[in-house]
Amino acid sequence: MEEKEFDYINMIPFIDVMLVLLTIVLMTSTFVASGIIPVELPKVVGKHEKAMRTYLVEIDRGGYIYYQGKPINLPELRNELQNISKDVPFLIRADRNIPLQNFVEVLDVVKVIGFKKVSLQTEEQIK
Numbered sequence: 001m002e003e004k005e006f007d008y009i010n011m012i013p014f015i016d017v018m019l020v021l022l023t024i025v026l027m028t029s030t031f032v033a034s035g036i037i038p039v040e041l042p043k044v045v046g047k048h049e050k051a052m053r054t055y056l057v058e059i060d061r062g063g064y065i066y067y068q069g070k071p072i073n074l075p076e077l078r079n080e081l082q083n084i085s086k087d088v089p090f091l092i093r094a095d096r097n098i099p100l101q102n103f104v105e106v107l108d109v110v111k112v113i114g115f116k117k118v119s120l121q122t123e124e125q126i127k
Contacts, residue, residue: 042096043125055084057110059094063102074109081113089117 039058057077058066065072067080090110094103110118 039093039095040097041093041121041123044122045125055081055088055090057090057092057106059092059098059102059106061095061097063098065102065106074105077106078109078113081110081115086114086116088115089119090115091119091121093121 039060056068058069060066065074065077067077072080092103092106092110094106107118
């Protein structure tokens, strides 16, 4: 029997692999761009300068607290912040739908420890 040469290359498996890779890249870039923890930021009318993020506390819609992306409770947060220089910028990202008390408790911990540069991240409101 004689071997027949290929007249063409089957591109379908190659396209399937490329589409899977594209999906993975798009999914991971979405998390990197917006942050892993879903927080719907409060809106403001004016523009504000973005603070240099060194330390970050996030409060999600369920009221759960995250420090540097890891879940934490208030006493643990207080312990974590004790050994940090108080002159570095500190950013709080809080969902706009959380009870005010949750935000005030986190802000109180940060202020009592003595951080001088505390910012709240917001979104610019589109008119």
